[in-house]
Amino acid sequence: MKTSLAATVALFACALAAPAHAQYNPAAAQSVPTEHRRVEVKDASGRAHVEERVVPVAADHWGNARGNQNDLAVDGAFEGQTIAVLHLYTGEGFDFELPKKALKEKGFGVYRWLNNPPPAADLKKALAKSCQLWIISDATPKLNGEHLKVIKEFFESGKGVYIWGDNEPYYADANQVAQVLFGTKMLGNVPGDQTVNLWSKPATHGILPNHLLTTGLHYLYEGITIATIQPNQVLKPLVYGHEDNLVAAFYDQNGRRAILDGGFTRLYYKWDTAGTGRYVKNAAAWLVNVERFGNKLAAK
Numbered sequence: 001m002k003t004s005l006a007a008t009v010a011l012f013a014c015a016l017a018a019p020a021h022a023q024y025n026p027a028a029a030q031s032v033p034t035e036h037r038r039v040e041v042k043d044a045s046g047r048a049h050v051e052e053r054v055v056p057v058a059a060d061h062w063g064n065a066r067g068n069q070n071d072l073a074v075d076g077a078f079e080g081q082t083i084a085v086l087h088l089y090t091g092e093g094f095d096f097e098l099p100k101k102a103l104k105e106k107g108f109g110v111y112r113w114l115n116n117p118p119p120a121a122d123l124k125k126a127l128a129k130s131c132q133l134w135i136i137s138d139a140t141p142k143l144n145g146e147h148l149k150v151i152k153e154f155f156e157s158g159k160g161v162y163i164w165g166d167n168e169p170y171y172a173d174a175n176q177v178a179q180v181l182f183g184t185k186m187l188g189n190v191p192g193d194q195t196v197n198l199w200s201k202p203a204t205h206g207i208l209p210n211h212l213l214t215t216g217l218h219y220l221y222e223g224i225t226i227a228t229i230q231p232n233q234v235l236k237p238l239v240y241g242h243e244d245n246l247v248a249a250f251y252d253q254n255g256r257r258a259i260l261d262g263g264f265t266r267l268y269y270k271w272d273t274a275g276t277g278r279y280v281k282n283a284a285a286w287l288v289n290v291e292r293f294g295n296k297l298a299a300k
Helices: 003-014 097-105 120-127 145-156 172-182 274-288
Strands: 034-042 049-056 082-087 109-115 132-136 158-164 186-191 195-197 219-221 223-230 236-240 246-253 255-260
Touching: 049 274, 082 120, 097 109, 109 236, 132 145, 145 158, 145 172, 145 246, 145 255, 158 172, 158 274, 172 186, 172 255, 219 274, 255 274
Parallel strands: 082 109, 082 132, 132 158, 158 255
Antiparallel strands: 034 049, 186 223, 195 219, 223 246, 236 246, 246 255
């Protein structure tokens, strides 16, 4: 099963391979990275000989490729880059320390505003020194029209935006931003707490195979409780939950990138379950948008 999947992945990876960038590992856009390995086999007569075969790299206990070399980005690739985080929900001990530690492996620093956003002018000033913005929504709206204008301008400049919500009603500001940028929203409360693998076809449970965002990811934890994104023609599906609900989607058009996600509990609950750390690192690396900006990136 794994060998046949590896062969399929290799074919897709060749077809979908992105341009090489120094910041990316060779495994980029391979959900199940492979390697050439010399193995001893026996022919029909029982004689042993050595063949070179393409096989999946060693996996961790969740089934994902082991080692940071199978993340999207090279360790330290984004040294000096800052991720601005509007961390508006901080309940249940959600201190962002686990994502922060993972992001540091790739060189990212994190600057957060806790519980409430700064004045719009201060947000704009900070974003001028940031490579991307993450918004973690609370149950009540905290962003005003001026904040939304700043965020839209930042996004339209080509800088990445990650919009995180969760089960109802924890998507108040996620929906405000999603409506402004993409004309959609998230709704509902679906019990999650499952791990999904690569989808066999779109709109069924699982994760999009062989995309930069899913580099090294065969399995991913969906979150403890999750909201469902309302699909449209603007966003592309990324993760469907085990009940075939759209948990995460992305935008990648006209040199602009964003992710909309209905499962922020992944950032602090069961962090060590399948794939979360790698997914967070991949998302941040992808949102830097090196394909557009190259080395012209905002530094601290």
